Amino acid sequence: MKQNMDTTLYFITDSTGFEKEEFLRRVEAALCGGVTLVQLREKERTTREYLALAREVHALTQKYDVPLIIDDRLDVALAAETEGVHLGQSDLPVGIARKILGNDRIIGATAKTVEQATEACEQGADYLGVGAIYPTTTKVKTILTSTDMLRKICEAVPIPVNAIGGLNKDRLEVLAGIPIAGVCVVSAIMKAADPKIAAEELMEATKQILKK
Amino acid sequence: MKQNMDTTLYFITDSTGFEKEEFLRRVEAALCGGVTLVQLREKERTTREYLALAREVHALTQKYDVPLIIDDRLDVALAAETEGVHLGQSDLPVGIARKILGNDRIIGATAKTVEQATEACEQGADYLGVGAIYPTTTKVKTILTSTDMLRKICEAVPIPVNAIGGLNKDRLEVLAGIPIAGVCVVSAIMKAADPKIAAEELMEATKQILKK
Numbered sequence: 001m002k003q004n005m006d007t008t009l010y011f012i013t014d015s016t017g018f019e020k021e022e023f024l025r026r027v028e029a030a031l032c033g034g035v036t037l038v039q040l041r042e043k044e045r046t047t048r049e050y051l052a053l054a055r056e057v058h059a060l061t062q063k064y065d066v067p068l069i070i071d072d073r074l075d076v077a078l079a080a081e082t083e084g085v086h087l088g089q090s091d092l093p094v095g096i097a098r099k100i101l102g103n104d105r106i107i108g109a110t111a112k113t114v115e116q117a118t119e120a121c122e123q124g125a126d127y128l129g130v131g132a133i134y135p136t137t138t139k140v141k142t143i144l145t146s147t148d149m150l151r152k153i154c155e156a157v158p159i160p161v162n163a164i165g166g167l168n169k170d171r172l173e174v175l176a177g178i179p180i181a182g183v184c185v186v187s188a189i190m191k192a193a194d195p196k197i198a199a200e201e202l203m204e205a206t207k208q209i210l211k212k
Numbered sequence: 213m214k215q216n217m218d219t220t221l222y223f224i225t226d227s228t229g230f231e232k233e234e235f236l237r238r239v240e241a242a243l244c245g246g247v248t249l250v251q252l253r254e255k256e257r258t259t260r261e262y263l264a265l266a267r268e269v270h271a272l273t274q275k276y277d278v279p280l281i282i283d284d285r286l287d288v289a290l291a292a293e294t295e296g297v298h299l300g301q302s303d304l305p306v307g308i309a310r311k312i313l314g315n316d317r318i319i320g321a322t323a324k325t326v327e328q329a330t331e332a333c334e335q336g337a338d339y340l341g342v343g344a345i346y347p348t349t350t351k352v353k354t355i356l357t358s359t360d361m362l363r364k365i366c367e368a369v370p371i372p373v374n375a376i377g378g379l380n381k382d383r384l385e386v387l388a389g390i391p392i393a394g395v396c397v398v399s400a401i402m403k404a405a406d407p408k409i410a411a412e413e414l415m416e417a418t419k420q421i422l423k424k
Binding site: 046047048049051072073074075078079089090091092093096097100 | 258259260261263284285286287290291301302303304305308309312
């Protein structure tokens with residue numbers, strides 16, 4: 001599974017405020033628009049609800065041959081048999097997750113410092129999300145990360161590093177020349193008038209930035 | 213591990229309102245007083261906090277050779293290497309948990325009907341918690357279960373069935389003659405002036421009821 005991991009345009013979901021059918025429709029539109037990785041992130045659901053939604057989203061991601069990453073909940077990832085988990089600093093440590101999941105599943109981690117990045121990498125993370133680059137409405141309490149720090153982290157670890165936080169197609173210019181592997185977006189696709197077009201435009205803009 | 217499972221006096225923790233040191237002191241006092249099984253139940257913590265507390269409680273339960281069950285979170289149980297998980301109707305289905313955990317760990321389930329009980333049993337549950345027999349302050353929205361239903365469930369499944377919900381040493385008489393394996397308590401020990409003495413008295417009262 002890991003061989004297929006492409007973090008170029010990493011779409012993180014947020015079902016807040018959407019009816020389930022509309023949420024799933026938007027996820028599929030994003031897949032149709034070319035997102036390369038999907039993360040399901042749910043905080044307010046019971047385990048059984050999280051599992052049920054994970055299975056529905058997984059059916060969509062499998063259709064487009066895109067790996068599905070579950071935020072935080074390794075139990076949900078195991079139960080839904082998704083391709084991986086994403087672990088923040090309040091979630092399970094990467095090393096423990098790797099021990100439980102083995103080597104076939106993707107483990108991503110959030111890092112805000114070089115120390116966190118190298119630690120996650122040493123413990124077996126497959127990619128890092130670094131941010132927030134811009135203030136974000138998704139995580140209101142998050143601390144901003146400078147593009148200088150982002151560059152330092154990219155240079156410190158051998159695994160793909162994605163920029164995250166308030167990014168949209170008009171805000172990618174600050175990332176030019178930094179050796180990131182891709183970008184993570186939530187609202188720019190989730191709340192777009194047309195998620196498919198938003199994904200297509202973001203992909204184009206991301207590819208341009210990665211060349212610079 | 214399962215061979216050692218004894219549900220006679222099953223203590224379910226609730227750390228709400230306690231400083232960590234006082235919480236751990238009370239858990240150890242309960243162990244010292246003879247509880248035969250401990251469940252850690254936390255709803256408001258991050259995964260990493262839940263894991264950290266699970267490890268501290270596990271160090272205590274291991275000292276007294278009592279299995280530690282984690283409520284809901286199979287990922288925490290795996291990460292802390294505890295002896296089992298307890299699954300309610302909003303948590304992972306028992307069958308999926310059994311598939312992930314294998315046969316060495318204890319899986320308990322909550323059941324309020326004969327149908328839920330036989331389903332959990334068929335999917336591999338090792339014991340059932342049935343209630344609430346009395347109204348409880350721990351789960352304010354819970355639905356009461358009659359002692360008649362408790363008896364029916366005991367007669368329908370071959371695994372140990374525990375009564376739960378608002379139980380204390382003065383309220384066990386209603387369970388006389390019902391083939392339960394033991395009782396589950398939260399507040400009766402957790403909030404007792406002296407948790408050790410509370411556990412000792414509950415054990416004595418439970419043994420008396422199980423004989424009737």
